[in-house]
Amino acid sequence: MFGPGPTMVEPGVYEVLAKPLVGHLDPYFINILDETREMLRSMFGTRNPLTWAISGTGSAGMETAIANFVEPNSTLAVLGCGFFGSRMAEMGRRQGARVVNFEKTWGEVFGYEEVAEFVNREKPAVVAFVHAETSTGALQDPRPITKAAREVDALVIADAVTSLGAVPVSVDEMGIDVAYSCSQKGLSCPPGLSPFTASPRAVERLNARKTPVPAWYLDLRLLGEYFDGHKYHHTASATLFYALHESLRLIHEEGMEKRFARHRRAHDKLVRGFEDLGVRMHVPEGHRIPHLNTPRVPDGVDDAKVRKHLLEKDGIEIAGGFGPLAGKIFRIGVMGPMANDGCVQMLLDKFGAALRA
Amino acid sequence: MFGPGPTMVEPGVYEVLAKPLVGHLDPYFINILDETREMLRSMFGTRNPLTWAISGTGSAGMETAIANFVEPNSTLAVLGCGFFGSRMAEMGRRQGARVVNFEKTWGEVFGYEEVAEFVNREKPAVVAFVHAETSTGALQDPRPITKAAREVDALVIADAVTSLGAVPVSVDEMGIDVAYSCSQKGLSCPPGLSPFTASPRAVERLNARKTPVPAWYLDLRLLGEYFDGHKYHHTASATLFYALHESLRLIHEEGMEKRFARHRRAHDKLVRGFEDLGVRMHVPEGHRIPHLNTPRVPDGVDDAKVRKHLLEKDGIEIAGGFGPLAGKIFRIGVMGPMANDGCVQMLLDKFGAALRA
Numbered sequence: 001m002f003g004p005g006p007t008m009v010e011p012g013v014y015e016v017l018a019k020p021l022v023g024h025l026d027p028y029f030i031n032i033l034d035e036t037r038e039m040l041r042s043m044f045g046t047r048n049p050l051t052w053a054i055s056g057t058g059s060a061g062m063e064t065a066i067a068n069f070v071e072p073n074s075t076l077a078v079l080g081c082g083f084f085g086s087r088m089a090e091m092g093r094r095q096g097a098r099v100v101n102f103e104k105t106w107g108e109v110f111g112y113e114e115v116a117e118f119v120n121r122e123k124p125a126v127v128a129f130v131h132a133e134t135s136t137g138a139l140q141d142p143r144p145i146t147k148a149a150r151e152v153d154a155l156v157i158a159d160a161v162t163s164l165g166a167v168p169v170s171v172d173e174m175g176i177d178v179a180y181s182c183s184q185k186g187l188s189c190p191p192g193l194s195p196f197t198a199s200p201r202a203v204e205r206l207n208a209r210k211t212p213v214p215a216w217y218l219d220l221r222l223l224g225e226y227f228d229g230h231k232y233h234h235t236a237s238a239t240l241f242y243a244l245h246e247s248l249r250l251i252h253e254e255g256m257e258k259r260f261a262r263h264r265r266a267h268d269k270l271v272r273g274f275e276d277l278g279v280r281m282h283v284p285e286g287h288r289i290p291h292l293n294t295p296r297v298p299d300g301v302d303d304a305k306v307r308k309h310l311l312e313k314d315g316i317e318i319a320g321g322f323g324p325l326a327g328k329i330f331r332i333g334v335m336g337p338m339a340n341d342g343c344v345q346m347l348l349d350k351f352g353a354a355l356r357a
Numbered sequence: 358m359f360g361p362g363p364t365m366v367e368p369g370v371y372e373v374l375a376k377p378l379v380g381h382l383d384p385y386f387i388n389i390l391d392e393t394r395e396m397l398r399s400m401f402g403t404r405n406p407l408t409w410a411i412s413g414t415g416s417a418g419m420e421t422a423i424a425n426f427v428e429p430n431s432t433l434a435v436l437g438c439g440f441f442g443s444r445m446a447e448m449g450r451r452q453g454a455r456v457v458n459f460e461k462t463w464g465e466v467f468g469y470e471e472v473a474e475f476v477n478r479e480k481p482a483v484v485a486f487v488h489a490e491t492s493t494g495a496l497q498d499p500r501p502i503t504k505a506a507r508e509v510d511a512l513v514i515a516d517a518v519t520s521l522g523a524v525p526v527s528v529d530e531m532g533i534d535v536a537y538s539c540s541q542k543g544l545s546c547p548p549g550l551s552p553f554t555a556s557p558r559a560v561e562r563l564n565a566r567k568t569p570v571p572a573w574y575l576d577l578r579l580l581g582e583y584f585d586g587h588k589y590h591h592t593a594s595a596t597l598f599y600a601l602h603e604s605l606r607l608i609h610e611e612g613m614e615k616r617f618a619r620h621r622r623a624h625d626k627l628v629r630g631f632e633d634l635g636v637r638m639h640v641p642e643g644h645r646i647p648h649l650n651t652p653r654v655p656d657g658v659d660d661a662k663v664r665k666h667l668l669e670k671d672g673i674e675i676a677g678g679f680g681p682l683a684g685k686i687f688r689i690g691v692m693g694p695m696a697n698d699g700c701v702q703m704l705l706d707k708f709g710a711a712l713r714a
Contacts, residue, residue: 001378001379001380005592006378006379006380006592006595008378014374014375014377015375017371017374017375017596018371018372018374018375021358021363021365021366021541021547022358022363023358023360023363023674024363024548026674055413055414055417056412056417056574056591057412057591057592057593058591058592059573059574059590059591059592060412060413060574063572063573063574067571067572087573090573091573093569094569094570094571094572094573095571096571182592184378184592190378190594190595190596190597191592191593191594191595191596192412192549192594192596192597212450212451213451214424214451214452214453214571214572215420215424215451215571215572216416216420216444216447216448216451217413217416217417217420217575218574233416234414234415234416234417235362235414235415235416235539235541235548236414236548237414237547237548237549238363238547238548239374239547239548239549239596239597239600240547240549240594240596240597243596317380
C-alpha cells in the first residue's frame with residue numbers, strides 16, 4: 001500500500017491486536033492509557049495535560065476540535081487550500097458558527113502577511129488550518145498562522161491527521177492550541193483512534209463556554225473525567241489502544257528524529273527518481289509533505305490506467321487526485337515501514353514501467 | 358471476565374484482528390461491509406436498508422440515534438429505570454430538545470397503560486427506552502412501548518447495547534424504529550463499533566428535518582453515502598470490521614435461536630444455583646436479562662470484599678451495582694463463549710466460596 005493511508009503496519013502491532021481483552025477501567029488498561037498519553041505528548045511536542053486519543057477516526061478528532069472550541073455565533077476562520085479545510089468549515093457551520101473561509105488554490109500554502117490581514121479583518125475566535133493537506137501534498141508551516149492568530153487572540157486548531165508521526169508537529173513551540181491526528185498514517189497503526197491535544201489556554205476557553213457541547217461522545221470535559229478521573233464514559237477499545245501503544249513504542253524505540261530523517265531521505269530519493277523519469281512535483285520544493293508525494297500526471301498520460309497497471313500487475317496501490325486535482329496528480333504515500341531505500345527503488349521501477357506501458 | 362462487558366472473545370475473532378489491513382474503499386473491504394450489514398439485519402430482525410455499524414462505541418450509537426432523530430425544540434420522552442436512560446435524556450437536552458422523563462425505580466419495567474397515559478399527555482416526537490438495562494439487569498418488553506408510541510405517531514428508539522446477540526431484538530416485529538448496540542457484549546467482539554439500524558419510517562423523518570444534524574461524524578445521511586454509495590466519509594477501521602464480521606459469522610454458524618437458547622439455559626442454571634446459595638435475584642422472574650444477572654447482595658455481606666476475593670483468588674471479574682443499587686446487587690455477565698454449563702458451575706462454586714469467605 002503506497003496510498004495516502006491507511007498505511008502498512010509493523011508486524012509487532014498486528015501481534016498485540018490479538019492480546020486478550022481487558023475492561024476499560026482495568027488497572028492494567030489504565031496503565032496502557034497513561035503510557036500512551038505520555039508517548040503522544042512526545043509525538044505532539046507538548047506538555048499539555050489534555051492529551052489522549054478519541055475513540056473514533058481522524059474525522060472524529062476534527063469534530064472534537066470544532067464541537068468543543070467553536071461556539072454558536074462565534075467566528076471560525078478556515079484557511080483552506082484543499083479538501084479537509086472545507087470539511088472543517090462544514091463542521092463549523094453545523095455548530096452554528098459564522099464561518100469565514102480564506103481559500104487558495106489547491107497545493108498552495110499560507111504566509112504571514114495575508115493571514116494577518118485576513119484575521120485582522122474578520123476577528124475570528126478560532127483559526128483552523130491543515131498542517132499536511134492529504135489532497136494536495138502541501139505542508140503548511142504553522143508559525144505564520146499561529147503568529148497572526150495570536151495577535152487577534154484567536155485559538156489555533158491544526159489538523160495533524162497526515163503529519164503526526166512522520167514530520168515534527170511541535171505543538172508547544174509552534175503555538176498551536178488544539179491538534180488532532182489519526183492512527184493509520186504517520187503512526188503506522190490500524191485506523192480507529194484519533195490522537196488529540198489541547199493547550200491550557202484552550203481548556204480555559206472551553207471552561208468559559210456559555211453553551212454545552214452538543215456532542216456528548218466527543219465532549220472533552222466528560223472525556224477528561226474518564227482519562228484523568230477513571231470514571232466511566234464510554235468503553236474505550238482495548239484492542240485499538242494496544243495497537244496504538246505498540247506503534248508509539250516502536251516509534252520511540254527508533255527515535256523520533258531518526259524516523260523523521262528516514263522519511264525525509266525516502267522522500268528525497270523518490271523526488272530525484274521522479275525527476276529522472278521526467279515527472280514534476282505538484283507542490284514547490286520546501287512545502288512538500290515528505291511522506292505523501294504528489295507528482296503531476298505527465299501530459300498525455302491517463303492516470304487511471306497507470307494506477308490500474310500498478311494495482312493489477314504489481315499489487316501496488318497508489319491514489320489519484322480528486323476535486324480540482326482529479327487526473328492531474330498522483331498521491332503516493334511512503335510511510336512507516338515503507339520509508340526506506342529498497343521500497344522507494346522498487347516503487348520507482350514499477351511506476352516508471354507503468355508510465356511507459 | 359464475568360462482568361457486564363467487554364466480554365470474552367472467540368479465538369477465531371482474535372485471529373482475524375491480525376489480518377492485513379486494506380483501505381476503507383477497497384472492493385475486498387466493501388464486500389466485508391456488505392456481508393456484515395446483511396448479518397446485522399438478521400441479528401436485529403429487520404429488513405431495514407439503513408443497517409450498518411457506526412465507527413465508535415455503543416455510546417456513539419446512542420448519540421447517532423439522538424442527534425439524527427431528535428430535533429431542536431421537539432419533545433423527547435425517555436422511559437428510564439436505570440443509568441442509560443439518563444444518558445439518553447442528557448444527549449437529548451444537548452440537541453436542544455424538550456426532554457420529558459418517565460422514571461421508575463431501578464430494576465422495574467414499563468407496562469402499556471402507564472406508557473400510553475404518559476405519551477398521550479406529553480405528545481413526544483420520539484420515545485426512547487433501554488431494552489436491556491445493564492445497570493439493573495432488567496429486560497424491557499418493547500411491545501407495550503412501541504404500541505403506545507405509535508398511537509401518538511412517535512418514533513421509537515431502543516437501546517440494544519446489552520441485548521443484541523444474546524436475546525432476540527426483532528426490530529421489525531416489535532415496531533422499533535431505531536436501534537443501536539455495541540460490539541463487545543452479546544456479539545462477543547472487541548469494542549469499537551456500534552451496530553445501528555433505522556426503519557424507512559425513521560429515514561422519512563430524517564429526510565424531513567428542518568435543521569442539519571450538528572454531528573457531522575455521526576450524520577446518517579453522510580454515512581449512507583459511504584455505506585451505500587462508497588463515497589469517502591471517514592476511514593472505517595478494517596481491523597474492527599474484520600472482527601465484527603467474524604463474530605457475526607460465528608453466531609450465524611451456531612444459529613441465532615440455538616445461541617439464545619444456550620444463554621437462556623446458562624441463566625436458568627445460574628439462577629437455580631443462586632437460590633441454592635440463598636441469594637435472591639433483584640429483578641422479578643420474567644423480566645430478567647438472561648446474560649446479565651443481578652443477584653442481590655445478601656444481608657451482612659460486603660459486596661466489595663466478595664468481588665475482591667473473586668478477582669484476587671480466582672482471577673474472576675464480576676461487577677457491583679452503582680447509583681441507587683451500589684452495594685445492593687452484583688452484576689454478573691454470562692455471555693458468548695462463557696454461556697455454558699461448565700463455566701456457570703465454576704462461577705457458582707467460586708461465588709459461593711467467596712460469599713462464605
